[in-house]
Amino acid sequence: MLYNEPHPLEVKILTKRFGLPNSASIDTFLATEGYKGFEKALTMTPDAIINEVKASGLRGRGGAGFSTGMKWSFLPRNSPKPKYIMVNADESEPGTCKDRLLIEYDPHSLIEGMLIAALAAGSNLGYIYIRGEYRYLIDIMDRAIVEARERGFLGNNIKGSEFSFDCHTHSGAGAYECGEESALLESFEGKRGIPRIRPPFPAVAGAYQCPTVLNNVETFCSAPPILLMGAQAYAGLGTPKNGGTRLFCLSGHINKPGVYELPMGFPLMRMIEEVGGGMRGGKKLKAVIPGGSSCPVLKADECDVLMDFDSLAAAQSMLGSGGVVVMDEDTCMVKAALRIMRFYAHESCGWCIPCREGTTWLKKLLTRFHEGMGQRSDIILIGDLAKNMLGRTFCPLGDAAALPTISIVEKFTEEFEAHLEGRPCPYEHASQLVRA
Amino acid sequence: MTFSPEMEARFAAMLLKYPEGRQRSALVPMLLYAQDEVGAVTPEVVNEVARRVGVDPLQVDEVLTYYSMLHRQKWGRKHLQICTNISCLLVGGEELWHQACKKLGIGHREVTADGEISLEEVECIGACSWAPAIQVNYDFYHNVTPEKLDELIDTMGKKS
Numbered sequence: 001m002l003y004n005e006p007h008p009l010e011v012k013i014l015t016k017r018f019g020l021p022n023s024a025s026i027d028t029f030l031a032t033e034g035y036k037g038f039e040k041a042l043t044m045t046p047d048a049i050i051n052e053v054k055a056s057g058l059r060g061r062g063g064a065g066f067s068t069g070m071k072w073s074f075l076p077r078n079s080p081k082p083k084y085i086m087v088n089a090d091e092s093e094p095g096t097c098k099d100r101l102l103i104e105y106d107p108h109s110l111i112e113g114m115l116i117a118a119l120a121a122g123s124n125l126g127y128i129y130i131r132g133e134y135r136y137l138i139d140i141m142d143r144a145i146v147e148a149r150e151r152g153f154l155g156n157n158i159k160g161s162e163f164s165f166d167c168h169t170h171s172g173a174g175a176y177e178c179g180e181e182s183a184l185l186e187s188f189e190g191k192r193g194i195p196r197i198r199p200p201f202p203a204v205a206g207a208y209q210c211p212t213v214l215n216n217v218e219t220f221c222s223a224p225p226i227l228l229m230g231a232q233a234y235a236g237l238g239t240p241k242n243g244g245t246r247l248f249c250l251s252g253h254i255n256k257p258g259v260y261e262l263p264m265g266f267p268l269m270r271m272i273e274e275v276g277g278g279m280r281g282g283k284k285l286k287a288v289i290p291g292g293s294s295c296p297v298l299k300a301d302e303c304d305v306l307m308d309f310d311s312l313a314a315a316q317s318m319l320g321s322g323g324v325v326v327m328d329e330d331t332c333m334v335k336a337a338l339r340i341m342r343f344y345a346h347e348s349c350g351w352c353i354p355c356r357e358g359t360t361w362l363k364k365l366l367t368r369f370h371e372g373m374g375q376r377s378d379i380i381l382i383g384d385l386a387k388n389m390l391g392r393t394f395c396p397l398g399d400a401a402a403l404p405t406i407s408i409v410e411k412f413t414e415e416f417e418a419h420l421e422g423r424p425c426p427y428e429h430a431s432q433l434v435r436a
Numbered sequence: 437m438t439f440s441p442e443m444e445a446r447f448a449a450m451l452l453k454y455p456e457g458r459q460r461s462a463l464v465p466m467l468l469y470a471q472d473e474v475g476a477v478t479p480e481v482v483n484e485v486a487r488r489v490g491v492d493p494l495q496v497d498e499v500l501t502y503y504s505m506l507h508r509q510k511w512g513r514k515h516l517q518i519c520t521n522i523s524c525l526l527v528g529g530e531e532l533w534h535q536a537c538k539k540l541g542i543g544h545r546e547v548t549a550d551g552e553i554s555l556e557e558v559e560c561i562g563a564c565s566w567a568p569a570i571q572v573n574y575d576f577y578h579n580v581t582p583e584k585l586d587e588l589i590d591t592m593g594k595k596s
Contacts, residue, residue, distance in 0.1 A: 003565065003578070127453075131562070132468055133505070133562070133574070170453070170461070172464065173468045173504075174504035175502065175504060188461055189461055190463030190489065191460075192502040251564040257565045258566075293522050325522055325523055336522065343559050346559060
């Protein structure tokens with residue numbers, strides 16, 4: 001059973017097997033062009049595969065949006081060290097619930113994506129780092145790996161070729177920070193998930209200090225369709241420099257929340273009004289987090305934007321991980337900022353001081369504010385504190401905490417003012433009425 | 437210390453997943469699975485896992501305190517986890533949290549007097565489009581209403 005009804009505007013590339021009977025089985029996979037992209041890659045040189053992925057305009061679906069083909073090209077293929085393929089399935093960015101579906105409904109497409117990356121990298125071994133809370137996905141993935149071995153898509157001399165590859169699942173145990181690539185690698189090696197200083201990047205010194213291709217689940221799953229349909233056709237689905245489709249996770253105050261596969265560059269307002277069925281209860285739109293909780297918030301009048309990496313960067317926000325969180329007129333933005341900061345304060349690994357202290361102090365300030373104990377000078381202090389974190393931390397978690405805070409305090413200053421002088425939150429009453 | 441035959445088989449396979457000399461990689465998953473069986477990461481579990489992956493028990497302690505799913509304290513037979521992060525918050529996750537606290541008479545990371553149920557306010561569990569969401573042990577419950585939560589807690593209390 002699907003979690004939500006598909007929408008006619010969807011372009012089903014990555015989700016084409018969602019809803020098929022036994023969609024996770026290798027038989028369903030093989031009957032629907034499964035492993036055909038890999039078989040094509042088997043006939044190509046590593047450079048040709050990398051060039052194809054580059055030309056497709058595929059950009060990392062984990063959040064950073066870096067060119068996948070470029071990332072693969074940084075791997076020193078002549079290094080005498082083993083090369084590893086590492087899948088980041090530590091999906092934990094608030095607002096994001098897409099990788100879960102890809103593994104649940106189509107685990108073989110992830111294996112196929114890893115195989116293609118392995119051919120390009122000259123790798124024989126890969127791992128899938130799955131967040132601990134997704135235990136059922138580890139079981140699904142393990143079954144798929146066994147099936148792939150039985151049918152000769154994993155193991156030695158795959159399909160009579162010179163190429164050998166195998167992969168395994170690896171469970172996390174609850175840590176947002178482990179979705180950051182270098183922290184993930186530390187965690188994978190059996191340590192605390194503390195980020196590494198970069199460079200060197202994982203392409204050069206990743207798992208066990210060996211060259212490693214590290215991408216998000218959805219990024220790997222995009223490789224088979226690129227090989228199958230060709231880079232040009234795939235790129236043409238999206239906007240310039242933003243190839244293909246991606247999974248958008250719609251949540252919040254809309255009538256039809258759900259995960260929908262739409263072309264890159266799909267307009268945000270159409271996403272809310274048509275795909276998402278419009279605002280719940282006929283309420284007015286107040287704000288949207290366009291790509292997971294670490295992105296600067298867009299005000300309603302800024303939502304006339306295309307959902308690709310470059311358009312959102314031009315709008316001074318980010319496409320991030322595709323988590324679109326929609327907030328209506330009854331939402332207290334001070335409370336939203338506080339809840340987001342509570343998350344980052346909890347998840348800060350504590351390794352570097354601007355993040356550890358910054359998130360904790362911002363949480364305290366926002367808590368005080370929401371309780372009506374804030375002072376006018378705190379409004380400036382919150383913004384200053386957050387801005388002082390930007391670019392001063394080991395890993396992007398500091399920025400991830402600061403950016404939404406800065407955007408909320410600057411764009412919704414009047415809501416902070418409304419909480420001053422001991423006044424109760426003006427939205428508590430409204431929200432209780434809605435839920436009564 | 438030994439685990440159930442199924443868990444022993446899992447651990448044997450787990451150690452073989454990683455390249456020779458890299459068995460420390462099994463540390464975090466082994467702790468989590470051991471905890472599932474024992475109910476907590478006890479000092480015995482720490483020593484045993486340390487021995488199996490070839491590190492010092494102190495190094496296990498160091499790792500264990502980092503991960504929010506790992507705990508030294510024994511949880512209830514049913515561990516109720518309620519997400520109140522942004523997507524859930526917007527559609528009633530916080531109200532569910534208060535409802536559960538009140539109904540069970542316990543707070544964050546506490547256990548009922550009979551040891552049956554424990555409660556935790558958790559961060560995003562990756563169910564944002566089907567919010568509000570909760571997890572009981574590893575099972576997901578989506579689009580949870582106050583009525584559904586009430587019913588769920590009532591059935592959780594009954595020994596299965």
